[in-house]
Amino acid sequence: MAPHAAASGGTPATPAGIDKGGSAGSSDARHNGRGPVAHSAVNGRRRLKRVAIIGGGSAGIVQAQQLHHLSHAADSEVAFERTIYERRPKLGAGLWMCDQEPGECIIRWDEHGRGWPTSGPSEGKGEGEEDRRWPIGAMYEGLRTNIPCDLMSYRDYPFRPRDVSGAFPSRSEVEEYLIRFAADCEESGALGGDIRLNTAVTKLRRLRGPAHDDGQEGEGSTWQIESLDLEAGVRSVDEYDCVVIANGRCNVPSLPPIPGLWNFTSPNANAHRTNKPSRKLLHSAWYRTPHSFSSCKRVVIVGNSSSGMDVARELRGYIVRSEAEILGGGKEEWIQQVKRGEGPEVINSIEDLAKPPAMDYDPLDEHSPAWSKGIKVVPRIRRVEKDGTLLLEDETRLEDVDAIVFATGFNVSYEFVDYSEEPFGRYPLVPALPKREIVGGQEEEKALQRARCEAAQGHDAPPHTASLSPWSTPCAPGPANLDDWLLLYSPDDSLGILGLPTGVVPFVFTHAQARYIASYWAGKARKLPALSRSLAMNDPERWKSRISKDVEEGERDESGVRGNQGPMPLVFGSPSDFDYVDALLEHIDGAGHDPTAQGGEQNRASTTAGELPADAAQAERYWRETTEANLREGREEWYRVKGWRRARRKENKTLRRLTLGY
Template sequence: MNKAGDSRGSETGRTPIQHVAVIGAGISGVVSAAHLLKEGFGVTVFERTDRIGGVWCYEERVDRDPSFPNLVPPAQDWADVDAENLSKDEALILHGPPGPCYAGLKNNVPTSLMKSSLLPWVEGTEEFIDQGRIVHYLQDIARLYHVTENVQFHTRVESVTKPADKWIVRTSTLRLEADTFSISRKSESFDRVVVASGHYNIPFVPNTPGLSGWKARFAGRVIHSKSYRTPEPFKHKTVLLVGAGASALDIAREVCAVGGKVYQSRRESKYDLTGPRLPQEVARVAMVAEFIAHGIDSSEAPWDEHSQGVIPGKVVLEDGTTLKDIDYVVIATGYITSYPFLEGLEQPHVAWEDADETVLITADGYTTHNLHKDIFYIPDSTLAFIGVSALVSTFSLFDFQAKVMAKVFAGHVQLPADSIMKTEQRERKARFQPGDRFHALLRGEQDYIGEVLTWVNASLTRAGMPAMEGMDAKWLMAYDNFHANRL
């Protein structure tokens, strides 16, 4: 492992090795580290959990419940693990929260589209496979490209600042010893930083009237999908599922398979692609307008969630329809994008339209502002993000973005002038329409890749270097077939 401060090659007059911090060891972090290592960088990957694989890693434990509602990036308490009388298990959850992976999770983008250029899938791999095989694939990439030995596990990044010409990364590492734990903190300097921490950490919970009351009174009967693990608790139960994303589709399928009755509450949207793939017995209904409890005195103790009875209340929908006899509510409304370690760059109380040319996160909790091509932070391009683009072929696109990032960091590709990047960002925002998701490429992925390749290869040609390749012919065919079947 190359540690910060090494200067391999300096004795021969070569430029000292630059060191890059990569935050996260999921797909985005693994491919980022691998491409950076191929370019000759020293790399340190910081991972909060004990393994490589990110959101694909399954564990039975669940994270703490979010607030109800939970609308904006919350302030992170980095002293949470310093509390007295904290158990080892409590420290593990605070320091490296379990992700949203459920036992039956499979990829919803076929493996022919969801692959890294670093390693093909084993011949004969099915198009849709379980999360365990996906984790093994990511771990194989990490092993083959020497990423694994550069990962600091059980280490969370608490602060990333740049007071001078270097980034200062402050971390805490959880050390486990039998039934006890300890925390060690340190600061390291890096030339560049890659944020690859993903989107699936902080649940978004809407401020629907009555929802917080239901959560307070009916506790475990009202959950966010991040806490879903298996369909067994919902066997032969009536479930109100709020949301229309990939997790909602999977949960609906699994609950129906064990005899559950599912209402899927959602708003009409061009991003709702789950309808045709839902089980026929799922009732798609309008968005919830209000949760109403019957006969519950607010001064009473919380209702017994282990009771066999239905929740004593009703749900009023936006079209005036009323639902009754609900056993469980699963809020599958997505996640808030947050980078709490980037001090001062999150402004959760600033409206989206009021974002200046330095802020990263605003009150919408989704958009990462001021990124060139969803990758490079325009005010300081030594800070990059991989995995921001949404509704894409994930592994394939993030691998492509990581290759671009590594070539820019290595000096092989030049970024446009700041004025050009800022103008492009302003024009992109001007095209933004209400209801849009700023980073959602949906069926525009090929156009995005083409635009980036045009810029990258023009720079490589001027430098007399080989052109960078885009997606191969098999990927392009799979892409066309996949989207044709979704229409």
């Protein structure tokens, strides 16, 4: 089954899913060389636009697919030529590729005392040898999704039953799904003829700004991309009319600004640990197996979102992946070790003790399983003393901690953007982190300055390695200067960014974003309205809100740009993510409301009636029966989110606990 070509402006989809024709003007029009080309040329009756897509993972391939579909709509006046840049050796997989040997997690400290996790050489590589071509991948073998595969699938491109082991597929099953989707797209010509694998974008710059006075948004800009072929070492320069950044947001692991954190692994602190292993300090992106902590007696995990609870659960001996999926094996050995009381004490340090894990059992709930209740929950870390002791917010002191695992997410960063050049100098895509925030406040800043002064006397101070800083461009929890929909660059809407929000069903979400961008640049979608910034991203009412023209104009600067200094919040959640998708589609010609739906049919609940299942066997049967019934409802096209998806989202936690046990 190939990805579908959904209706646009009333044009029906082809049964096979993708138009088998080449790009407009035949394949000879595709630019497969490495030099600049002319832009917005007229190809027959269609204007030709060249689009660069940075990233060939789950977001990048659907963007190319949607640009192809809009090019081939019967009434299209624009033909898109697509170039996909992907650092990895294959399309589709993206962050779902398994990075089984990530190397050692090395923390580098900047001049403000903030730590930045980076990868040391992988096995077989020496220090200084060329090694990692793309950022650390957080996926490990056997990792299970936390949403069912029918819910997470692209529109009208379901997981095949024979390809998944159950409702919640493994990492490898998701990777194969994405590779199959990319292969189907490529076979049908939907990805275009210029796919550059093993190629890193090294610089994005704007040569010419937009010309909005002609009434057509997204027109008139010229973008230049410099890239490097990582295999051949060849550098190239190309020009484009539009650019989509689709390289994800899991490239720069984030550590919170904890004063003295550098003390935890300092030589002076470890010198007092006689007959004990050196302490470990790492980000959860480096976690692969519980056996890495076999010599630890006390492990602190910072954060209780999905990654943090995944690590805590396995350290407590509840492991759902198979023996073969664990690096080095030893699943049963670890489980028995924990049962004998020989596993490490697992401590979870969180921001708010009143907020239990959103996706897992609450260790503080007496009704939770024994493995969950065995996790000790404590407040966040205030500072780390010189001997490596952790001082918590409630003044508790945690001594003899052997490892800290930070499950604290990722920062947004675009290393190929030069912020010394306009428009990024005035309107950066990512805000710089304020210095005071980095060191944790005025009191800690003074202490940090004293520590630096004492360093000459042999005392511990931040091991300043700013010259080795891995991030030469800003990193922050969220972006800046995007529109209120976190989609288009406010100063120039010929630049778009896919897939930034968290707490969403990702493939469905980015699929709709890609559809809007392609439609907008093809002149088949209306400009997205300005929204009320007083409403949070996780408030469904935000996507229905509007502000007056007077208010909107008052928020623009002298250049007419309604920017946002950021960092813009990214956390959505349910039902805000699906309400966003519905609202987005309403601005696309021919999308949104399904004219064939009777009354509320398109938003009804899951087809199968009855109560939710009571055990794992019933849950599996219920999931398969409802999945088959939902598929019989027909194609989703580009109408509002189907009711079965909303129903599945609501019952997700129940199904997951019955199926996986957490």
